[in-house]
Amino acid sequence: xxxxxxxxxxxxxxxxxxxxxxxxxxxxxxxxxxxxxxxxxxxxxxxxxxxxxxxxxxxxxxxxxxxxxxxxxxxxxxxxxxxxxxxxxxxxxxxxxxxxxxxxxxxxxxxxxxxxxxxxxxxxxxxxxxxxxxxxxxxxxxxxxxxxxxxxxxxxxxxxxxxxxxxxxxxxxxxxxxxxxxxxxxxxxxxxxxxxxxxxxxxxxxxxxxxxxxxxxxxxxxxxxxxxxxxxxxxxxxxxxxxxxxxxxxxxxxxxxxxxxxxxxxxxxxxxxxxxxxxxxxxxxxxxxxxxxxxxxxxxxxxxxxxxxxxxxxxxxxxxxxxxxxxxxxxxxxxxxxxxxxxxxxxxxxxxxxxxxxxxxxxx
Amino acid sequence: xxxxxxxxxxxxxxxxxxxxxxxxxxxxxxxxxxxxxxxxxxxxxxxxxxxxxxxxxxxxxxxxxxxxxxxxxxxxxxxxxxxxxxxxxxxxxxx
Numbered sequence: 001x002x003x004x005x006x007x008x009x010x011x012x013x014x015x016x017x018x019x020x021x022x023x024x025x026x027x028x029x030x031x032x033x034x035x036x037x038x039x040x041x042x043x044x045x046x047x048x049x050x051x052x053x054x055x056x057x058x059x060x061x062x063x064x065x066x067x068x069x070x071x072x073x074x075x076x077x078x079x080x081x082x083x084x085x086x087x088x089x090x091x092x093x094x095x096x097x098x099x100x101x102x103x104x105x106x107x108x109x110x111x112x113x114x115x116x117x118x119x120x121x122x123x124x125x126x127x128x129x130x131x132x133x134x135x136x137x138x139x140x141x142x143x144x145x146x147x148x149x150x151x152x153x154x155x156x157x158x159x160x161x162x163x164x165x166x167x168x169x170x171x172x173x174x175x176x177x178x179x180x181x182x183x184x185x186x187x188x189x190x191x192x193x194x195x196x197x198x199x200x201x202x203x204x205x206x207x208x209x210x211x212x213x214x215x216x217x218x219x220x221x222x223x224x225x226x227x228x229x230x231x232x233x234x235x236x237x238x239x240x241x242x243x244x245x246x247x248x249x250x251x252x253x254x255x256x257x258x259x260x261x262x263x264x265x266x267x268x269x270x271x272x273x274x275x276x277x278x279x280x281x282x283x284x285x286x287x288x289x290x291x292x293x294x295x296x297x298x299x300x301x302x303x304x305x306x307x308x309x310x311x312x313x314x315x316x317x318x319x320x321x322x323x324x325x326x327x328x329x330x331x332x333x334x335x336x337x338x339x340x341x342x343x344x345x346x347x348x349x350x351x352x353x354x355x356x357x358x359x360x361x362x363x364x
Numbered sequence: 365x366x367x368x369x370x371x372x373x374x375x376x377x378x379x380x381x382x383x384x385x386x387x388x389x390x391x392x393x394x395x396x397x398x399x400x401x402x403x404x405x406x407x408x409x410x411x412x413x414x415x416x417x418x419x420x421x422x423x424x425x426x427x428x429x430x431x432x433x434x435x436x437x438x439x440x441x442x443x444x445x446x447x448x449x450x451x452x453x454x455x456x457x458x459x
Contacts, residue, residue: 028373052420052454053373053408069404073412
């Protein structure tokens with residue numbers, strides 16, 4: 001888990017009732033994200049950053065017991081040019097931090113990094129050196145991208161397990177993008193998003209996508225939590241359809257898919273874009289077993305009064321045990337686990353720093 | 365030999381205890397030597413792309429703020445002679 005004041009590692013046996021909390025690693029630093037390789041769970045990369053001392057990338061080869069800093073040069077390719085600032089004026093592209101790290105599905109030394117100001121980087125040497133996949137920023141609409149409130153950040157990287165050349169990314173507040181050639185060329189995939197907050201609802205870019213999720217068995221089906229609206233695409237982002245259905249509010253940040261049921265989706269509604277807390281003081285996950293549209297609240301074990309926390313975009317994950325576990329962390333420092341697909345919940349730990357990200361490794 | 369005192373987070377990052385000793389007679393040489401001896405510090409003291417000191421990193425010595433001095437100016441004699449350390453400070457910020 002990444003938090004505002006360091007990283008923590010939580011471990012349990014398959015019962016997922018008794019947990020050991022270990023940390024903080026990199027105490028005092030913001031850890032936006034850390035994630036292990038699907039090929040070797042001992043290989044983990046962490047994004048450590050802060051306003052004083054900038055960006056550090058840490059790498060572990062022993063499952064997080066020890067760490068070593070690796071390369072942190074995220075220089076844009078060529079003349080970085082400008083994007084738009086909040087007021088529409090041109091602003092030079094400037095690297096701030098790494099939001100998300102996505103280890104490759106096929107090569108343990110390859111990792112992708114999504115950064116602010118939005119760009120996608122790749123290492124093929126375990127993090128020693130990073131190279132921008134500049135076709136994304138340079139595909140044409142880059143100079144028109146504007147930041148969301150959290151910054152112009154590339155926060156989502158989805159790798160297609162059936163096609164190494166296909167990658168999906170999402171940027172706040174530019175939208176979602178797809179490459180089919182390993183990152184050389186990119187296509188905006190925002191048709192159907194209909195963002196009422198921008199002058200042209202159907203614009204090709206400018207949509208505030210908060211998070212994308214995919215089930216590995218159906219890489220053409222994507223789920224999206226947008227600024228407002230929960231969306232679904234069944235053609236790899238070619239067209240999106242709203243599936244917010246009967247959610248109490250369709251604003252939120254996280255979205256994830258059940259490990260074994262590709263049509264079971266989890267979201268955690270947040271009151272609104274001007275009030276980033278859960279509605280009515282109640283912490284509830286909503287689950288759809290129909291791929292969206294129809295949602296049921298899941299609240300057993302979660303606080304149902306006086307709860308005013310947020311759950312940030314990278315702070316939900318699922319495990320791959322036979323009975324799928326679901327996890328999320330809050331800005332109040334609580335981390336919750338459901339070992340039964342969302343039916344019941346319990347707090348693993350309650351008083352950590354604000355949680356920025358949660359990832360799960362299911363070890364044999 | 366110039367004695368350099370790093371702030372807590374950078375000592376952890378560089379995996380050092382106490383002072384770091386470098387051969388340097390200017391601020392630029394101190395930073396170059398620190399980054400050469402401890403590559404993990406690259407980008408933490410000065411921005412990788414611009415080479416400029418990070419805004420909340422300050423350099424003090426002999427009760428003076430050297431942060432805005434010419435990085436190629438000679439350090440104070442007391443620092444060069446090892447009687448005083450070159451201090452890297454994380455600036456106070458907040459409220």
